[in-house]
Amino acid sequence: MNIIYLLFHGLSPYSGISKKILHQVKGFEACGHRVSLCTYSIADNDHRVRMINNEIIEDYGTGKPAAAKRRVSYQCIYRYAVTHQVELIYVRSFHNANPFTIRLFSKLRKAGIKIAMEIPTYPYDSEYAGFPLVTRLGIQVDKVFRKTLAKHVNAIVTFSDYHCIFGQRTIQISNGVDFDSIPLKKTVSKNTSVIHLLGVAEVHYWHGYDRLIEGLGKYYQNPANTTVFFHIAGGIWKSEMHDSQHAPGFYELINKYHIEKYVIFHGQKMNEELDELFNEADFAIGSLARHRSGIDKIKTLKNREYAARGIPFAYSETDGDFDKMPYILKVPADESPIDIHRLIRFYMELDLSPRKIRDSIKNLSWKEQMMKVINNL
Known part of the structure; x- marks a missing residue:
């Protein structure tokens, strides 16, 4: 099976989360699947880019317009998934439910592609207490659209004991170990x-x-x-x-x-x-x-x-x-x-x-x- 592991952020060598993501990719591969890792980052030339593995699939440019565009423009992900006959998108939730992520998920599902969305911690709203105002506003947008977004996934992956999150069934797993x-x-x-x-x-x-x-x-x-x-x-x-x-x-x-x-x-x-x-x-x-x-x-x-x-x-x-x-x-x-x-x-x-x-x-x-x-x- 061809799988895209979709992130809405980049990776860091010091981050335990980044290590976990790479170990999850390795886990999928150990099951016999082919995995492409989709990330967002800022390149050496200060361009904001979305990449799959080492390939830039969209260059958003620089400055504030690019920062805004990368939050609303996901067509490149859809094109790549359809072109490369991807069967599953595994998404790490970035608490960014909005009309643009909903549109992406809807198009992917209509193309016959399954979506599993991992919510690393749940509930998560209280984690934003004390964060900057712009971050707290973002979570308010997520609150408005999260149930609609959940309707467009096949299941939510959780490390909790919840059987249902945002009206969608869950797949309960444990955080794993790459020994x-x-x-x-x-x-x-x-x-x-x-x-x-x-x-x-x-x-x-x-x-x-x-x-x-x-x-x-x-x-x-x-x-x-x-x-x-x-x-x-x-x-x-x-x-x-x-x-x-x-x-x-x-x-x-x-x-x-x-x-x-x-x-x-x-x-x-x-x-x-x-x-x-x-x-x-x-x-x-x-x-x-x-x-x-x-x-x-x-x-x-x-x-x-x-x-x-x-x-x-x-x-x-x-x-x-x-x-x-x-x-x-x-x-x-x-x-x-x-x-x-x-x-x-x-x-x-x-x-x-x-x-x-x-x-x-x-x-x-x-x-x-x-x-x-x-x-x-």
């Missing part, structure tokens, strides 16, 4: 006097790292037998560093509790540098505040990447693939500081090798997940 691209963490002997925690993310308010930082602050208010460090790898939204709308900013908390040397910001890391951080870490931190964006049940990519690395971790949401795993520390889905004493006890009592943790998720390969999509269309 070939994720090295196993090196086994290290436990050091009862020092624990290194690691959070890897493009940090937003729903990650709730402020809860961990405040927990560290309260922990260090009394003499500590175990020294605990929290390492953060990834970009951080400025609003999270200084008094966000949901909690005090990271810097405020660090200064309040005088724990500057225990919270380490590494910035964006990838490849060998990221591997080394995992090798030095003892325990990983997932999302601690999905409740802030109105989400309870979600199967995040990061949880699966942590397990593939072979590192135990904590999170607060409901994730059916991991909730009962012995290497998981579930923390309350509320605004309370993380109990560092509890985390230390959990880690010290844990006796699982990285290999055993990784082997527990063999069923979560991207090949298996994308096969579910194909089989349910």
